[in-house]
Amino acid sequence: SRTAALIPAAGSGTRLGRGPKAFVEVAGLSLLARSVAALAPWVDEVLVALPAGSDLPPGLLARAVEGGGTRQESVARLLADTDADVVLVHDAARPFLPGAVVGALLEAVAGTGAATVALPVADTLVRGEGGLWAEGVPREGLWAVQTPQAFRRELLVRAHAEAGAQEVSATDDAGLVARLGLPVRLVPGDARLFKVTTPGDLALAEALARVWDA
Numbered sequence: 581s582r583t584a585a586l587i588p589a590a591g592s593g594t595r596l597g598r599g600p601k602a603f604v605e606v607a608g609l610s611l612l613a614r615s616v617a618a619l620a621p622w623v624d625e626v627l628v629a630l631p632a633g634s635d636l637p638p639g640l641l642a643r644a645v646e647g648g649g650t651r652q653e654s655v656a657r658l659l660a661d662t663d664a665d666v667v668l669v670h671d672a673a674r675p676f677l678p679g680a681v682v683g684a685l686l687e688a689v690a691g692t693g694a695a696t697v698a699l700p701v702a703d704t705l706v707r708g709e710g711g712l713w714a715e716g717v718p719r720e721g722l723w724a725v726q727t728p729q730a731f732r733r734e735l736l737v738r739a740h741a742e743a744g745a746q747e748v749s750a751t752d753d754a755g756l757v758a759r760l761g762l763p764v765r766l767v768p769g770d771a772r773l774f775k776v777t778t779p780g781d782l783a784l785a786e787a788l789a790r791v792w793d794a
């Protein structure tokens with residue numbers, strides 16, 4: 581069976597303020613280059629969705645498609661461009677991907693057909709209203725969802741088609757599969773898989789890169 585890595589990398593990086601986020605460098609390597617390098621050894625092909633008008637940087641072993649207006653649309657376009665049996669969807673914005681996590685995820689998808697990396701929530705949770713504590717939320721049983729996420733391809737194609745038809749939007753792909761009532765395995769993630777979103781995250785990434793790249 582064949583496996584493809586699908587990397588949505590077409591975000592504009594508004595919150596980071598450094599241009600298209602996937603091209604932002606951490607210790608001399610772009611977020612995109614780091615994500616591609618982490619996944620390439622595990623899959624038969626790597627597909628990347630890029631912002632309109634941008635090219636794949638030289639040296640990346642990947643195929644590029646033009647991204648869409650939302651992450652969901654970018655993933656839909658990537659999905660349309662592969663016939664692999666299993667797809668592994670991963671945010672370019674999560675550049676530190678341990679190999680052991682990919683291995684565990686691929687094992688899980690072979691069983692359930694859909695799996696995502698996620699972390700049990702460790703912080704206290706609260707719903708805020710106008711900057712004030714409105715109501716505590718029990719964290720029991722709650723997980724924070726990360727990527728990568730892995731699916732039998734035809735299952736994710738179906739989930740995207742249904743979401744499109746019903747005008748449902750989601751910030752990830754496992755959620756689209758789960759809303760069809762299909763099982764999604766939760767695979768323990770890793771704190772290093774945090775998504776680089778804000779300038780503070782970028783500072784964290786720079787610090788982590790010193791250990792990661794050593």
Ligand code: C5P
Nearest residue numbers: 588589590591649650651654671672673
């Ligand atoms: O904006 P956010 O950080 O949640 O984006 C998550 C991932 O989805 C990023 O890797 C980003 O490049 C990608 N994305 C995309 N197409 C969009 C918006 C986001 O591929 N239109």
